[in-house]
Amino acid sequence: MPLPGIAALNESQRQAATHVDGPLLVLAGPGSGKTRVVTHRIAHLISQGIPARRIVALSFTNKAADEMRRRVAELVGPQAVEMGTFHRFAARLLRRHARLVGLTSDYSILEPDDATAVLKRAARKLGLSLTHTPIDRLAGTISRAKNDLLTPETFEPRWGRPADEVARTLWPVYQELLLAANSVDFDDLLVHVARLLTDNPDLRAELDARHRYILVDEYQDTNAAQYCIVRGLSIDHPNLAVTGDPDQAIYGWRGASIRNILEFERDYPTAHVVKLERNYRSTANILGTADRLIAHNTRRKAKHLVTDAAPGERVRIVLDSTSHEEADRIADEIAGGITAGRSPREYCILFRTNALSRSLELALRGRGVPYQLVRGLEFFKRREIRDVVAWLRLLRNPRDDEAFLRVVNVPPRGVGRQSLDLLAAWAEDHHLGRLEAAGRAAAIPGLSKRAARALGDFARLHRDLSAEASAADRVAPLLQAVLDRTGYRAWLADDGIDEAGEDRVANVEELVTAAQQLDESRAGAPPSGDGDPADALGAFLETTALVADTDVWDPASERVALMTFHAAKGLEFPVVYLVAMEDGILPHERSLDHPDQLEEERRLVFVGITRGMQEVHASCARIRDYRGTRRISAPSVFLTEMTGTETVLTGVEAPPGGADILSGEDANPARRGWLGSDEASQLGTGPAEEDISQDVPASEPAAPRRRKASPERALETAASLAERLGGLPKPRHAYAAGQRVRHAEYGEGVLSGISGVGPRSVGTVVFDGPAGTRKFILGHGALEPLG
């Protein structure tokens, strides 16, 4: 039975899409129609009479899963195929088999902050001082070890890493606390399920048979735990189809192993392999640039991206002078593009770290360009949201000590640290959860009358609300009851508008709205999977616990998208800006130690470039204000590597006068790729008339780039830089405040002020026309003095 649209697939795509039984590896380059192949394959399986409920499609983000579901529905209508993230899939499996790992099906999923708080309690319990081992590092170490499927017994502290020793000591205690609280952290979701499969052969066989056809997207980013789960479910029925691209592996830091995809054929010797190398997304120039860059990675399977597309615009590499100018320039360009008829949603700005978004946001806001910062966890990280969610968690899982501690004294009930310590000690002696102990507060010695009463009241309140919770088939009314009966809403309303002008009440109302939406969608459709939490509250909690940053991105909204390189995986935009491509930021300074990590950073840039359909603009700034300090940066080595016939070099720091390129403190000849590379010479960016790198004092350490950006050092280099720049060409014109000037693009205006001296001084111009007020580096000569 031919499926709609299957004729539109190319030969390789069709091969992959119509594959039915046996292992399948699809190596899919960027823009090669991977999602299309996966959705068509699901449709094809169904058309072959395979029950939808025997098919599982796993991805890494809810967004990807939703997209898959939507497109499958488009082909063959809504299906009972289980589609979701690894974590959600694991959460549901675990719910059905919680007993096997010592939990109940009502277990709580702790978000990372709560998990860290438990870890702290574990440390306190052991009397460990955390002054020399930051809690985040310990949490990270344990998390990483879990994803590697290690245990406290098999985990081997690395030599010279004291944090490892502490982590190993802490880990079992942490795990005990979690178990006692009937809770899991994110990593446990995967680890528990992996254990479930390895320790219970019968269950494994049953689940293997049940999940007959498994598809895994972004397989290059699976870690050991995920690998174990997938493998465990496809032994008797090895109909495992994985898609991925080793060149887009960007989660090594979180335990993902490229090995999984590189050695798929060894794991499954009968695997059918399909390569999708034809790109349908980007122009030839964009692809060529990406190809040129990724060729610098040594640990990869060679692959060539091919396209029939026209060359298109060359990829632009812009050397800006400051981070603010970079942001202003990009905002100007986007604003201009929008004026010229583009939609804001055609634009995307990518950066390495979230902290880099601020200047861009400011610049866009200043020009009235609508944007969307794709960082959705923000909402669920808000204190008031976490408080309310904790209440719900506690209703479902009374042993959730972390939730208890979060809400027991919010609003203030007169229960302080002292009382809670007494409660904790007593609870532990009697092997009770804190909430249960609170219900017997009268029996706890040492508690003040006031505290005992408050705890008792709290326990009663919980009991009353619990009764309502178990009867409720809708979350929203329950949420309302919680807000009213706990006094939380009244308390918020009282001092709700906080210092930041944040309307906490509105945030909570938004959560209520979300609950209503879930209620409605559940009323519309019965639960699909068997692991679906039968009750509304469970479903709500699972959703709130497992939502991610990128999930909030609304592709339909008319806004410019701002996100990290990581978050952009799987997306595409007509115009893409890659910002802050500077040494130390991208590649990140923490990745310079290790060649593997440097290659991962390079893949990150590869992912970024290949998001672009029509235009890609990469940029760096010589002076960057970042994390409150100013630092001098050198262009990223990746910009050099990208440079070729498909790119064009521009920007105020670019040649002519190309000596600036080597500015900053970078005197290491090995890193002088800008002037050294053949491509650069071809582009006319050859050696400049004046080699300023000679001026760098010999005392400047040249080779190791691990610069700790201490303020003194930044000042010192800035000063020496200014000195050197003093020797550069004088500004072409002399300016004075109050003078009238003309700009080629913005027309005439008044130079209202000048800040700084020398060629780098900045003038503020109030234009007569719609351009408003703008700033210019006077030395660039863009302003023509009038009169």
Place this chain on the structure above:
DNA sequence: GAGGCAGATCTTTTT
């Protein structure tokens, strides 16, 4: 026990 302040601390990427 609560609330406010100053200082320290630390910042990659995320389910």
Place this chain on the structure above:
DNA sequence: GATCTGCCTC
């Protein structure tokens, strides 16, 4: 720059 921590006072 922002957030958390610990310390102080009421």
